[in-house]
Amino acid sequence: xxxxxxxxxxxxxxxxxxxxxxxxxxxxxxxxxxxxxxxxxxxxxxxxxxxxxxxxxxxxxxxxxxxxxxxxxxxxxxxxxxxxxxxxxxxxxxxxxxxxxxxxxxxxxxxxxxxxxxxxxxxxxxxxxxxxxxxxxxxxxxxxxxxxxxxxxxxxxxxxxxxxxxxxxxxxxxxxxxxxxxxxxxxxxxxxxxxxxxxxxxxxxxxxxxxxxxxxxxxxxxxxxxxxxxxxxxxxxxxxxxxxxxxxxxxxxxxxxxxxxxxxxxxxxxxxxxxxxxxxxxxxxxxxxxxxxxxxxxxxxxxxxxxxxxxxxxxxxxxxxxxxxxxxxxxxxxxxxxxxxxx
Amino acid sequence: xxxxxxxxxxxxxxxxxxxxxxxxxxxxxxxxxxxxxxxxxxxxxxxxxxxxxxxxxxxxxxxxxxxxxxxxxxxxxxxxxxxxxxxxxxxxxxxxxxxxxxxxxxxxxxxxxxxxxxxxxxxxxxxxxxxxxxxxxxxxxxxxxxxxxxxxxxxxxxxxxxxxxxxxxxxxxxxxxxxxxxxxxxxxxxxxxxxxxxxxxxxxxxxxxxxxxxxxxxxxxxxxxxxxxxxxxxxxxxxxxxxxxxxxxxxxxxxxxxxxxxxxxxxxxxxxxxxxxxxxxxxxxxxxxxxxxxxxxxxxxxxxxxxxx
Numbered sequence: 177x178x179x180x181x182x183x184x185x186x187x188x189x190x191x192x193x194x195x196x197x198x199x200x201x202x203x204x205x206x207x208x209x210x211x212x213x214x215x216x217x218x219x220x221x222x223x224x225x226x227x228x229x230x231x232x233x234x235x236x237x238x239x240x241x242x243x244x245x246x247x248x249x250x251x252x253x254x255x256x257x258x259x260x261x262x263x264x265x266x267x268x269x270x271x272x273x274x275x276x277x278x279x280x281x282x283x284x285x286x287x288x289x290x291x292x293x294x295x296x297x298x299x300x301x302x303x304x305x306x307x308x309x310x311x312x313x314x315x316x317x318x319x320x321x322x323x324x325x326x327x328x329x330x331x332x333x334x335x336x337x338x339x340x341x342x343x344x345x346x347x348x349x350x351x352x353x354x355x356x357x358x359x360x361x362x363x364x365x366x367x368x369x370x371x372x373x374x375x376x377x378x379x380x381x382x383x384x385x386x387x388x389x390x391x392x393x394x395x396x397x398x399x400x401x402x403x404x405x406x407x408x409x410x411x412x413x414x415x416x417x418x419x420x421x422x423x424x425x426x427x428x429x430x431x432x433x434x435x436x437x438x439x440x441x442x443x444x445x446x447x448x449x450x451x452x453x454x455x456x457x458x459x460x461x462x463x464x465x466x467x468x469x470x471x472x473x474x475x476x477x478x479x480x481x482x483x484x485x486x487x488x489x490x491x492x493x494x495x496x497x498x499x500x501x502x503x504x505x506x507x508x509x510x511x512x513x514x515x516x517x518x519x
Numbered sequence: 520x521x522x523x524x525x526x527x528x529x530x531x532x533x534x535x536x537x538x539x540x541x542x543x544x545x546x547x548x549x550x551x552x553x554x555x556x557x558x559x560x561x562x563x564x565x566x567x568x569x570x571x572x573x574x575x576x577x578x579x580x581x582x583x584x585x586x587x588x589x590x591x592x593x594x595x596x597x598x599x600x601x602x603x604x605x606x607x608x609x610x611x612x613x614x615x616x617x618x619x620x621x622x623x624x625x626x627x628x629x630x631x632x633x634x635x636x637x638x639x640x641x642x643x644x645x646x647x648x649x650x651x652x653x654x655x656x657x658x659x660x661x662x663x664x665x666x667x668x669x670x671x672x673x674x675x676x677x678x679x680x681x682x683x684x685x686x687x688x689x690x691x692x693x694x695x696x697x698x699x700x701x702x703x704x705x706x707x708x709x710x711x712x713x714x715x716x717x718x719x720x721x722x723x724x725x726x727x728x729x730x731x732x733x734x735x736x737x738x739x740x741x742x743x744x745x746x747x748x749x750x751x752x753x754x755x756x757x758x759x760x761x762x763x764x765x766x767x768x769x770x771x772x773x774x775x776x777x778x779x780x781x782x783x784x785x786x787x788x789x790x791x792x793x794x795x796x797x798x799x800x801x802x803x804x805x806x807x808x809x810x811x812x813x814x815x816x817x818x819x820x821x822x823x824x825x826x827x828x
Contacts, residue, residue: 224644230718231637235649238634241688245669246656252665266668314556319535327557329814330564336806338747340765344772344799345567348574348588355570355588387563406539413541448660452750456773470663477664478754490662498659 256488262481276488286489288464289472296449296468299378300385305442307386308393309435313423315394316401328398331391339452342388346380347371371457374465381453396438397431404430436513444501447493469493568803575599575796582790598789599797608759608779609767609798615679616764620745620805623683627741628734630688635696636722656690663754670755681755682763686744692737699733700726732816739813746805768802771795 225232256276258269280286311331318324334342349356352369360367370380408426417425428435451470458466467475469489477486508514534544545553569590574582576599577592603609637643638650666685675681703726711721727734749765756762770776772795778788788794 221644228644231640231643232645233637234633234719234722235637238630238637238688238693239649239652241630242652242656242690244673245666245684245687246661247652249661249665249669250659252668253662255665255668314553317553319537321537323557327560329811330561332814333807333810334564336743336747336810337803338749338765340747340749340769340773341799341802344768344795345571347772348570348796349567353587355586358586410539410541413543419543419545455750455753456769459774473663474754478667483664487662487664490664494659494662501658 253487253491253494255484256491258484260483260487262483272484276484277492280485280488280492283485285463285467285476286472289467289469289489292466293447293449293468296378296381297446300382300449301442303379303382304385304390305439307390309397309431311390312394312397312401312431313427315398316427317419328391331394333391334388335392337388339388339450339456342384343453343456346384346387350380372460374461377457377461377465381450381457384453385450393438396434400431400434401427433514436508440501440504440508443504444497446500447497571796571799571803575793575800577790577793579790579793582792587792596789599793600801602789603794603797603801609764609801611760612762612764612767613801615682615761616746617805619679619682619763620742622679623687623745624738624742626683627687627689627692628738631692631696631737631741632722632727632734634688635693636700636718636726638693639697639700640718653690653693667754676755677758677761679761682748682751682761683745685751685755686741686748689740689744692740696730696733696737699730703729735813736816739809739816742809743806746802764798764802768795768798771798 255266257271257273258266259272260266260269315324315327318327348354350370357367370376409422412422412426447469449468454466454468455471458471473486473490476482570588573590573592574588576595577589578594578596581589581592638646670676670681675684707725708721711725747765749769752763752766778791778794
C-alpha cells in the first residue's frame with residue numbers, strides 16, 4: 177500500500193493540516209493520507225490507534241488466545257522451580273530453586289528417556305530425513321503430469337490419518353496375527369510380533385513415520401525442484417551429464433537451502449520425537465525401550481503427580497531445543513547459507 | 520512376432536510429449552524400475568486401507584476361514600457398521616468428534632481469518648510486535664504440564680472446550696493466511712477505500728471471496744487436527760460420554776478392549792475384528808471424503824507458509 181499511497185498528492189504536503197483526521201465522511205481518502213505520512217510525520221499514538229481500530233479489533237481474539245494458551249503456560253513453567261502443590265497453586269507453592277533439576281538429573285528413568293529420545297532422533301535423522309528428498313526426486317522424474325499428480329495424491333494421503341489409525345493399520349499387518357506376519361510365518365520366516373518387539377521398536381516407529389509423512393515432507397522439496405532453471409539441466413545434458421550427474425550437480429545443489437533449513441528445524445526438534453505415536457505403543461513394547469522425554473513428562477507429571485520435576489524436564493527440553501536451533505542457524509550463516517531466518 | 524521386430528518397437532517407443540529435446544530416452548531397466556516403484560507405492564498406501572475395509576465388511580465365518588483378515592470379502596455385509604452405529608459407545612464418540620470438528624473448525628477459521636487480516640496490512644499501529652507475538656509461538660513449547668494447569672484453572676477439564684481450546688489457533692496457519700492476504704493486489708484495497716469501505720467491509724466483500732482456496736486449505740488443516748487428535752482427550756477428559764472417536768478406536772484396536780454387547784445394545788455381536796475395523800474405517804471416511812476436493816489447493820497453501828513465513 178505504501179508505494180501506491182506515497183505517490184498521492186497529499187503526501188507531498190510537508191505538514192498535513194491537523195484536522196486532517198477529523199470526522200471525514202465516507203468517500204474521503206483520509207486513512208490513505210494518514211498512512212502515507214505516518215512514516216515522515218509520526219502521528220500521536222491515540223490518533224493512530226483510532227485509525228487502525230478495526231484492524232486491531234480483529235486481532236484481539238487471536239492475540240488473547242495466544243496470551244492465555246501460550247504465554248501464560250510459558251510463564252507457568254515457573255513451577256519447575258517450585259515444590260508445586262496443586263491445592264496451593266503456583267502463587268502459594270514454595271520456591272525451591274534448582275532442587276527439581278538436581279533431583280531430575282539423579283533420576284535413572286530420566287536418563288533412559290533422554291537416551292531413547294536421542295537414539296530415536298539419530299535413527300530418524302539417518303533414515304527418515306532423506307526419505308522425502310528421495311521421494312521428491314522420484315516424483316520429479318515422472319514426466320507425465322497425470323501420473324505425477326496421481327502419485328502425489330497417493331503419497332500425501334497418509335499424512336491426514338491420525339496416529340491411532342496408522343498404528344492400528346500397522347497392527348493389522350505386522351501384529352502377532354497380522355497378515356504380513358502370517359504370510360512370513362507360512363513361508364518359514366519367523367519374525368514374531370513386530371509390534372511388541374522392543375529391540376526393533378526404533379525401526380518400527382521410523383517406518384511408520386516414513387509411511388505417514390514422507391510424502392507430505394516431499395512437497396517442499398518438489399517445489400524447490402520446480403524452481404530450478406531448466407536451462408541448467410539442458411546445458412548439463414549438452415555437456416554430457418547423464419541423469420545421475422544432473423541430479424548430483426544440478427538438482428541437489430538447487431534444493432540445498434531447503435535441505436539445510438529443514439535440517440536446522442530438525443535439529444531444534446531433536447528432543448521431541450513422535451509423542452502421540454510413541455505414547456500409543458508404549459504399553460506394547462514397555463517403557464524401557466519407548467520412554468522418551470515427552471512421555472516421561474506426561475507420566476511423571478500428569479499421571480504420577482510429580483509436577484515440579486516433570487515441568488523441569490519439559491522446560492529443560494524446551495530450552496535445549498531453542499539453543500540448538502539458534503546454534504544450528506548460526507552455523508548455517510557462517511557456512512554462507514540462509515538458514516531459517518535472516519539476521 | 521519376431522524378436523527383431525519386438526526390439527524395433529522398443530527402440531521406436533513413442534517419445535513422451537513432455538520430454539525435453541535434450542533429455543535422453545530412459546532405457547528399459549530404468550523404465551521398469553520406475554514402474555515397480557510406482558506400483559510399490561500405490562500398494563503400500565492402498566493395501567492397509569483395503570485390508571481394513573475388506574475385513575470390516577466380511578462375515579464372521581469368512582474371517583475365521585481366512586485367519587482373521589479378508590482383503591476382498593466374497594459376500595460383503597454391513598453388519599459390523601450397523602451394530603457400532605446403532606446408538607452405542609461408538610455412535611456417541613462419533614457424534615462428539617463430528618461436533619468438536621465442526622464447531623472447532625468454524626471457531627478456528629473465524630479467529631485465524633481476523634487475526635491474519637489484522638496483521639496483513641502494512642503500517643498498522645503495533646502490527647510488528649503483535650506479529651512477533653504470534654511468531655514467537657514457533658520457537659518454544661510451553662510443555663504439557665503448564666498447559667494442563669491452564670486448562671484446569673479455566674475450569675475446562677472434562678468439557679468439550681478442552682478438546683477445542685488447545686488447538687484453536689496455529690501460528691503456521693496464520694502465517695499461511697496472512698501471506699495469502701498480502702498477495703491480493705493493493706489496487707483493490709485502494710479502490711474500495713476510495714469508495715468509502717472500511718477495513719471490515721473490505722475483508723468481507725473483497726478479501727474473503729478472493730481467498731476461498733486458502734480458507735479451504737487452512738480449514739482442512741484445522742478440521743484434520745480436531746478430527747485426529749486423541750491426546751487432548753486423554754489428558755483432559757475423564758467422562759466416557761465426552762470421549763472422541765479416536766479414543767474409542769484406540770481402546771478397541773490398540774488396547775484390545777472387547778466390544779460389550781450390552782454397551783452397544785445388541786444381543787449377538789459380529790466378529791470383533793470386523794467391528795474394530797469398522798470403527799477404524801469410520802475414523803478415516805470423513806478425511807478420505809474431503810481429501811480429493813481439497814488436494815488441488817493444499818500444496819499451494821503449504822508452500823505459501825513455508826516460503827513466505
